[in-house]
Amino acid sequence: MQNLGRNLRAMLLAATAMAAPALAPAAFAAGTLTVTLVQDPGSWDPIDTFLVNWAKVGNNVFDGLVQRGPDMKLAPGLATSWEQSEDGKRIRFKLRENVKFHNGEPFDAEAVRFTFERLLGAEGAKGPQQSNYNAIDKVEVVDATTVDFLLKNPDPVLITKLAGYGGMIVPPKYIQEKGDEYFNTHPVGTGPFKVVDYQPKVSVTLEPFAEHWGGKPKLDKVVFRFIAEPSTQVAELQAGRVDIVTDPLPISAIPIVNSDPRLKVESITGPTVQALRFNTRTGITKDETVRKALIMAVDRDAIIKQMLGGQAKPIASFQSELSFGYDPALKPLPFDPAKAKQLLAQAGVKPGAAVQIDFRGSDANFREAAQAVAGYLQAVGIKSILKPYETNVILNEIIPAGKTGEMFQQGWGGWTFDYDNTAYLMYHSGEKWNPYDNIPELNALLESQRSMTDRSKREKVLQEIGRVVADKALEMPLYNLNAVYGVSKRVKNFVAPPDSRLRLTDVTVD
Structure with a gap:
């Protein structure tokens, strides 16, 4: 395994040298x-994406009502202040005055109302962001610089969500005149x-x-x-x-x-975590015992040390230690190839059985990890077929449609630093990133925590979600990679x- 890492690093070094032989610095x-x-990302519309690569650009083009800096602290954005009612079902925002969109259109309360009606309507339903904001019943204009968010139920993460992605404010007249398709490639914000x-x-x-x-x-x-x-x-x-x-x-x-x-x-x-999620519908990975065996076959600590140069930490659930809902008591299944072989035999899996591992071909770090996983699985008698995809293809055509192999890469930024934003989208039935599972117990837990205002009670439910996912072995947690x-x-x-x-x-x- 150590030789594998050296070989892959040598290949990248050689490729880099070939790509830039003795090039002098260009004139800046x-x-x-x-x-x-x-x-x-293919579209610059805030409601069309969850991709970090969108945010690297979009965070400069658009503003939200709230903003968050590199220190991870929330601060006023297009809203100068906000206050929440005691029952948590109304949030009143005071808006910044004399703000313009890039096309000269004025920003006001109507722009906020339009943004969220669009997000929660038919256009928003086409993208992955709508479920993050479905606690909002409607947005009411109080006056030109004041809006009320009326909620169906309290959402303890909503203010954070308003700092990015789907919550970015868009120009009503521009979109109405130009249309959604034009807006995708000619975005206008207040950023x-x-x-x-x-x-x-x-x-x-x-x-x-x-x-x-x-x-x-x-x-x-x-x-x-x-x-x-x-x-x-x-x-x-x-x-x-x-x-x-x-x-x-x-x-x-x-x-x-x-x-x-x-x-x-x-x-x-940072918050970014990587896992190999399982196809629980077809192939040998539909068996929970097999899934646990595959997890125990892989030495994730060695991958972090040898493949990733120590630039990562092991995880037991699909979140980093920075995430609200992280459970320090939850430990990953141990590396135990002998036990893995025993479980595979118990499940009737014969040596030479194959699994396909789908991953993003452009992700050099994960490519090395996937090679290492394949090596460990080979040691317990499982043949791995590594299948790289172009990133947009695996994210838009393969995973959501349930067309993956037995195992598939899922990388997630967890940008709200709250496990809800990860867990609801990954494990609730009907969500884009959950093509295989419909587990009533998880659905109920995920729904219940969204309306909780007691922070400690909600944290316990989020931790319970992590334990259920681990117990059912829905994924092979790999690592929390540094940014x-x-x-x-x-x-x-x-x-x-x-x-x-x-x-x-x-x-x-x-």
Whole structure:
């Protein structure tokens, strides 16, 4: 297993060297920051996505009523203040005045109402964000600078949710005039940067919005380049054609970046977790005993140490220790290949039985982990077929449609730092990321905690959800990976965000 890690790291090093043989640094454009993204989200509409790669751009183009900085603290955004009724069913927001969208359209209470009616209506139903906000019954306009959110039941995570993704405020007149499809590729928000050019699968270019309520950004331009291949990203960073390789920088590339005096590595504990989830409907993994055997066959501590260079922590449930609902008493099934063989025999699985492992082909870190998992499974008599997919394909066509193999990669940012945002979407029946399971016990627990206002009681329910998932072995928890960035030293005032959602207002370049 150690040789496997060395070989894969050597391959990446060689690929990087081949991609950039003796290239001198490119001439830097004055005031321009260039950033890599591994994928093009395909739509810039806030209600169409959950992707972190959307947020790295969208967090600069749009504002929410609430915002959250790299320190993970909530602060006023388009709302200057808010207050909640005693029963938790009404939240009143006072809105920031004299704010404009990029097209000159004024921001007001009607824009807030339109945003959430659209999110909770037919258009929002097409995307993955609606269920995050279904506690909202309606949004009432009190006056031009005041809105009331009337809730069907209290949602203890709602304020945090309003700081990102589906809760970003959009321009009513612009969307009504141009239509949803046009908005997907020509987004307009109130954020510190505006989109001036979008070339699908190539790049998206932003320029500062001089009239932003928080002040004009210091950069002249930001170019996000879509580069799927990790070795190419690193080569472009070395060559001076990009300034930041965003999380995840391949672990194998850390020594390469650190050895270059013009570059540095930024690494911080974040919420991102990785697991191999199980197809519980077909194949040998429909048997709970088999699933537990496969988990016990894999030495996840060794993967973290040897494959990931210690840039990760083991997990027992699909959340990091930063998540509300994390249970320190819950321990992962131990690495025990002898017990794994015994359980496989007990379940009638014969040596040579096969499982297919689906994963995102562009994820270099997970590619190494998947290779290691395959090696461990081989040691207990299970043949692994590794099947890489283009990221958008596995996320939009394979997982939601229930077309996976026996095991499939699920990476999750847990950006609310609350287990609800992960668990509800992963384990509640009917959700996009739960193509196989309908477990009444889990449905009931997930629904009950959403209306709880007692923080300690709600935490206990979230911990119980984690235990049920672990007991039923719905996934093989792997690790909580650090947020790791490769950064040119010409970049100043860049603070690596734990949640990977960039906000570039104060960044400058030499």
